[in-house]
Amino acid sequence: MRxxxxxxxxxxxxTATLxxxxxxxxxxxxxxKAGFGGIAPWRREVEEGNVAQLARQIRALDLTVTGxxxxxxxxxxxxAEFNANVEANRAALRDAAILGARCFVMVVGGLVSGSRDLEGARTQVVDGISMLMDTARECGVPLALEPLHPMYAANRAVINTIAQAVNICEAVDPDRSGLIGVAVDIYHCWWDPQLTASIAAAGQxxxxxxYxxxxxxxxxxxMLLDRGMMGDGVVDLPSVRSCVERAGYEGLVExxxxxAQNWWQREPDEVLAICSERLQTVC
Structure with a gap:
């Protein structure tokens, strides 16, 4: 482990951290200025500005766009609504390419409002991901499926484990082109009894x-807005990172x-300073 x-x-x-x-x-x-090597911006921030200008600023400061x-x-x-959702993601992929992002993070969505058709929602997700593969190839930006904790299955993501995400990757990209993979997020996967095996399989x-x-x-x-700073909670962070890096991950730790009630109320520079200390000591 590094x-x-x-x-x-x-x-x-x-950037959601701030x-x-x-x-x-x-x-x-x-x-x-705080010395970090990378940044992961959100669409709403980018779309409020000029994507090309923001990309130039990021490059000038030698930051890697990790996602x-x-x-x-x-x-x-x-x-019609499904196709519009796919097209919105195609447009976002093009912005991701301008930014030089290493991946486009996909939080795929939950059940349609008023629906109980979980399998139908998952089918739509796989279909939509398949439709985005050509755009990912054109843009040179891989799709990173981010499984969310099962408590979000109804309204945010019907992909809930790393194993499930990897299975989708294998189904839509059996040749392992490098254009689709997973984002391993501690908050969503730490509880999974199959975490170690799933990370190993994803790496293989x-x-x-x-990460x-x-x-x-x-x-x-x-359930959404009370994540902890590294070291303040129950996750064995070094153990998980060790698994991720043994599996071959060499990218940045994000x-x-x-x-909402704690870290977003503090001065941004204070938050960055504490992130810096915790990344170097407890992760």
């Missing part, structure tokens, strides 16, 4: 495209924390 001490160049900040409180150009400057967050949900009530297939860290608080108060 030693992160003194190696912030191996660490990235997902709560989207400032223009992206300011956030980019903060992250670079572009995130996809439009795929499942829809009608074929060459499918690990991103996201935070922590799961023992008394989580909000911090992604949603925390």
């Amino acid at each position: 030693n992160l001490h003194g190696r912030l160049d191996l660490c990235s900040i997902n 709560g989207h409180r400032e223009p992206l150009s300011r956030t980019i400057d903060r992250i670079a 572009y967050c995130r996809s439009t949900y795929l499942p829809a009530a009608t074929p 297939a060459g499918r690990i495209l991103a 996201h860290v935070c922590d799961w608080l023992h008394e989580t108060k909000d 911090t992604e924390i949603f925390s």
Whole structure:
């Protein structure tokens, strides 16, 4: 396992960690000034500005774009709505290419409102991912399927385990082209009894495209907006990273924390300083 001490160049900040409180150009400057090697911006921030200008700023500061967050949900009530969702993701992939993103993070969506058809939603997800493969190839940006914790299956993601995500990758890309893989996010997968085996299988297939860290608080108060800072919760972070890196992952370690009542209330530079310390000491 790599030693992160003194190696912030191996660490990235997902801009959600700072709560989207400032223009992206300011956030980019903060992250670079703090010494991190990477950044993962969100679409709403990029689309509020000029993608080409933001890309130039990121390149000038020598930051790696570890991922572009995130996809439009795929499942829809009608074929027209489904096709519109696919097209929105195609447009986002083109922006990801301009930014030089290492992957386009796909949070695939949950059940259509009013529906109980879980298998139907999953079928739509696989169909939509298949339709995006050509655009991923044209843009040179891989799709990173991010399994979400099962508590999000209804409204955010019907892909819920790494094994399930890898199975989809193998189904739509049996030749292992490098154009689709998985984003391993601690918050969503730490609980999985098959985590070690699933990470190993993903690595063997060459499918690990991103690794996201935070922590799961023992008394989580909000299922979406109460992630913990690394070291404040129950996850054995070094053990999981060891598994990910043994599986062949050589990319950056990306911090992604949603925390409306704690970290998003603090000064951004303070948050970055604590992220820096925790990445180097407890991850």
